[in-house]
Amino acid sequence: MILMKDIVREGHPSLKNASAEVSLPISEEEKRLLEDMLEFLKNSQDDETAAKYDLRAGVGLAAPQLGIEKRLIAIHFEDFNGKLYSYGLVNPKIISHSVEKSYLTSGEGCLSVDRPVEGYVPRHARITIKATDIEGNPVKLRLKGYPSIVFQHEIDHLNGIMFYDHINKDNPFAVPDNSTPIE
Template structure:
């Protein structure tokens, strides 16, 4: 499992690089990185465990954030974070790693998290709205290299866009209006 001191911080050039596509079958190194990233997310979302290891809670971790400039991100979105999602047998809306993801469709309607976004790689808070597409369709490959497609809206769409940005050298605060960071727009839904 990764620790906070192994998460690459803002200012490291790997966070601003275009990551390389992943080839299949996955290398042993990529399999291990994937396993360690997901373990970080699972433990970071457990209040007792994350305190024990000094982890900041996260719902996503991209390979560049652990120094690997390849196109994959592990994502762990609890059902409790998604409106109307309750399933006692499966507590997660999404749990997995997306390889070579591409956003193939996105809505004109925008959204932004009401309190702004954060990032495990950005220690200093960057206040402001991060406007993103409200609905998206993402095509990606799973661990076996099989093509997958998922349609998302609201908070899960935000998480996926944040993680996909990491694969293209973009950080969340790049989307914030520098002159008026909390400016609201009619076309945007604040969630």
Template sequence: MLLMKDVIQDGHPTLRLRAKEVELPLSDEDFNTLKDMMELVVNSQNEELTEKYNLRPSVGLAAPQINISKKMFCIVAPHEKTGQLYKLAVINPKIISFSEEKTYLGGGEGCLSVDEEITGLVRRSKRIKARVNLVNLETREITKAVIKLNGFPGIVFQHEYDHLLGVLFVDKMEEYISDIEPLQFGE
């Protein structure tokens, strides 16, 4: 089971590397790593488990954050308007289009690999389209797909994707954003 001690922090060189492609078919090691990553994200959203294991809440985790420089990440994020839960285990993603229309999280983004006291405003595309390999963590089945994401899941995808490029949200932070609307929850 992955814990906070397994998540490397800003300043660690792996966080600044461009991650390598994951070889297919998926090795047992890569599959188990992806399962462990998903377990950490899911556990971090359970209040009882966050207390028991001293976890910080999260909605995503990329392999570079656990010192594995490979193109894979997990997301467990609800859509802010529909409540639909996006639970994705992704390998070798490629964002193929970004909307020109931008948004940001009004409360700021945070990251397990950055001191928990630091949050910041980051401009993100409102909508993205990405080519991905989605991994079913029950059956090991891999589905090649082109997915479209918007709202909160789209922001989370962009944040995790940045990790694969060696970029942290603190690199893109702005002190104040007044020319675009923040993402609204619960409307």
């Protein structure tokens, strides 16, 4: 079971390095890692389990956050309309994106960042990603709004990019050009 102590924090090299592609089919060890990452997210969102194990709530987790430089991410959350997004993905890649931007009005957080970081994080409003799921099936997802932001945040981790790298250094609350706020 993954606990908060297993998640590396700011300054760890795996958070700044680009991660390696994963060979397909994935190994049993990699499959187990993705299952454990999904389990962590589900546990972190369950109030009782989170309190018992002192877990911070998360909607996404990337392997580099565990010090493992492989292109693996887990996502688990319900969007504002109650649609469930629950994926363990291998080699996710954004294959197209909108010119239009979006950002969370509340800002973004990260399990690897133990401090509040204020400011708007400009993201693509719409993205299409391709990946392989935990069972080895090809996946193609068209995402917009909050789900688009979550997936971009996790894919950034695979490229050594932290969410705050996108924040305008001179004016953290500058509204990105051609953007839609996500409440």
